[in-house]
Amino acid sequence: MVFSCIPRIQVDPTTHGFSFFNFYRYQNNAEKVFISTREGSHFGRVDNRNHGDGRNLLVNPEVVKVVVVVVVVVAAAVVLLLLLVVVVVVVVVVVVVVVVVVVVVVVLVWINYTKSFRRSLESSRVPFEAEAGDLRGAGLSLLRLQSVYQLTASDMAQGDYLGHKGPALSPRDTFEIGQLAFTESRLNYSLEWLNVTLTLLSQGTATSGYPLTPAQVKALMGRVYLFAGSDHLAQSLYDEVKFTDPTGGDSIQLGKELDVKPRALLPKEDDNFHNFSRLCSLENILHVPNPWHPSMVCRYRETSVPYYRFKEELLSVQPFVSVIYNLTSDTETNSLKEHVKDRLVRAKVGDKARTYVSDTRTGDLSWIWDSESHIAANLSLRIKHVTGLETTQDERAGPLSTEAFQVVNYGLGGHYEVHLDPFQGADIEPVMAGSGNRIATLLLYLSDVTRGGSTVFTKAGVAVPPIKNMALFWYNMRPDQELDLLTFHAGCPVLIGQKWIANKWIWTSGNTFRRRCGLSPRASQLDIEEDMRNGYRQLSDAR
Numbered sequence: 001m002v003f004s005c006i007p008r009i010q011v012d013p014t015t016h017g018f019s020f021f022n023f024y025r026y027q028n029n030a031e032k033v034f035i036s037t038r039e040g041s042h043f044g045r046v047d048n049r050n051h052g053d054g055r056n057l058l059v060n061p062e063v064v065k066v067v068v069v070v071v072v073v074v075a076a077a078v079v080l081l082l083l084l085v086v087v088v089v090v091v092v093v094v095v096v097v098v099v100v101v102v103v104v105v106v107v108l109v110w111i112n113y114t115k116s117f118r119r120s121l122e123s124s125r126v127p128f129e130a131e132a133g134d135l136r137g138a139g140l141s142l143l144r145l146q147s148v149y150q151l152t153a154s155d156m157a158q159g160d161y162l163g164h165k166g167p168a169l170s171p172r173d174t175f176e177i178g179q180l181a182f183t184e185s186r187l188n189y190s191l192e193w194l195n196v197t198l199t200l201l202s203q204g205t206a207t208s209g210y211p212l213t214p215a216q217v218k219a220l221m222g223r224v225y226l227f228a229g230s231d232h233l234a235q236s237l238y239d240e241v242k243f244t245d246p247t248g249g250d251s252i253q254l255g256k257e258l259d260v261k262p263r264a265l266l267p268k269e270d271d272n273f274h275n276f277s278r279l280c281s282l283e284n285i286l287h288v289p290n291p292w293h294p295s296m297v298c299r300y301r302e303t304s305v306p307y308y309r310f311k312e313e314l315l316s317v318q319p320f321v322s323v324i325y326n327l328t329s330d331t332e333t334n335s336l337k338e339h340v341k342d343r344l345v346r347a348k349v350g351d352k353a354r355t356y357v358s359d360t361r362t363g364d365l366s367w368i369w370d371s372e373s374h375i376a377a378n379l380s381l382r383i384k385h386v387t388g389l390e391t392t393q394d395e396r397a398g399p400l401s402t403e404a405f406q407v408v409n410y411g412l413g414g415h416y417e418v419h420l421d422p423f424q425g426a427d428i429e430p431v432m433a434g435s436g437n438r439i440a441t442l443l444l445y446l447s448d449v450t451r452g453g454s455t456v457f458t459k460a461g462v463a464v465p466p467i468k469n470m471a472l473f474w475y476n477m478r479p480d481q482e483l484d485l486l487t488f489h490a491g492c493p494v495l496i497g498q499k500w501i502a503n504k505w506i507w508t509s510g511n512t513f514r515r516r517c518g519l520s521p522r523a524s525q526l527d528i529e530e531d532m533r534n535g536y537r538q539l540s541d542a543r
């Protein structure tokens with residue numbers, strides 16, 4: 001029997017059984033490893049004869065191979081399993097992230113959609129100058145539109161505004177407008193609206209849950225006739241309603257007033273209003289004859305920057321009023337509107353001591369200082385170049401030369417009654433203290449207006465329908481620095497659409513030497529410009 005060397009592994013008696021780990025442990029520990037072989041023996045068989053010092057195992061290499069293979073397979077399976085787990089975890093994480101991202105995107109898109117939907121609703125709705133519930137304001141707007149643009153109550157009730165479609169009115173609406181016109185002493189309008197109400201009732205038009213009878217309408221008509229001095233008409237209406245509805249509506253009041261005979265009310269409108277209404281109804285810019293410089297009606301307005309010039313159209317010489325085309329771009333005007341759209345507040349009138357909401361000015365406004373918008377700052381600079389007037393707003397450099405841009409939005413019926421821009425008395429705001437007064441106005445149109453909304457100069461006879469990006473420029477002070485009373489102007493009510501403007505008021509401060517006073521006390525702005533040109537010529541001739 002020949003023994004050849006085959007590995008024999010002594011297994012530690014304390015170890016129970018054979019394991020892959022023991023195998024390697026003992027192989028690496030020289031003292032504890034027997035190397036022996038047995039001819040003919042099969043690898044892996046236990047040699048019982050060598051059990052003297054413990055349980056010696058004869059390890060068959062095949063077994064080792066199998067064990068190694070098994071171990072490798074198991075290890076590989078474990079690794080694969082781990083990999084699988086990792087892959088599953090990664091997939092789950094990716095799916096969760098994708099789902100979250102999709103949900104967030106959907107939510108953001110939805111929020112944006114609802115916001116832009118709301119915005120588009122807001123821009124498409126025809127906003128009354130009055131807030132919801134302020135029926136008086138809405139009614140006054142309609143009466144203003146009716147009188148300025150000579151509309152009939154019956155057309156308006158059908159929603160017909162000079163051919164443009166508006167909302168149709170119910171008998172309740174027309175009755176309330178009739179009532180309002182009565183309280184505003186607009187007796188003719190009141191009768192017109194009450195007659196329309198009777199017609200609508202006779203046609204069976206719904207009163208939208210508001211019980212309104214012809215007798216109630218007639219009782220109010222009786223009162224209107226009485227105040228208009230038509231006692232006999234008032235009496236005959238009373239005779240009619242005291243049988244049909246003796247206690248309804250204004251019946252009792254009419255009965256009392258017929259006994260007292262109140263003094264007739266005088267119509268409210270004056271000549272000034274007719275001029276205003278006529279100018280507001282003009283569709284085109286009214287050119288005022290310019291006897292001094294006919295060739296200068298249309299000219300290029302040179303700026304203080306060479307080759308930088310704008311098309312200017314002169315509308316009046318005394319007072320000096322002109323329009324400058326394309327002073328701004330759509331991007332700039334849209335940005336000004338966007339800047340203020342969430343902070344507009346109802347415009348007020350008044351003085352330093354008290355400002356209040358008034359029917360003389362109906363619109364929403366906000367201010368933009370140059371420091372808060374580079375577009376505003378650029379525009380101020382452009383206005384300086386174009387007008388030749390200082391427009392700085394640096395408080396450290398002394399009193400300000402301009403106010404912030406005053407951005408105004410007018411809705412349906414929104415208007416500004418006839419007024420002058422400069423402050424009178426001691427009304428000047430502290431922020432402009434020491435700046436003098438508003439010597440010039442540059443009014444920038446930030447939108448077109450479908451119908452109405454012109455700026456009119458009632459004394460100068462100038463009407464300017466809004467054109468987006470056009471600027472209207474005028475001097476409020478004569479060259480001798482006196483307030484120019486020919487600059488009385490107004491914003492006509494908006495009939496269809498919306499109107500956006502930005503006012504830029506230029507003050508005396510910084511402009512004392514920029515706005516020259518001319519050679520004669522009554523010099524016009526054009527005279528001054530000519531004097532300056534001649535002066536420069538003489539100066540350059542002399543050189």
Ligand SMILES: O=C(O)CCC(=O)C(=O)O
Nearest residue numbers: 416454455490491501503
């Ligand atoms: O809206 C207009 O056209 C005129 C506005 C105006 O005169 C003003 O805001 O002072």
Ligand SMILES: [Fe+2]
Nearest residue numbers: 419420421489
């Ligand atoms: Fe004004």
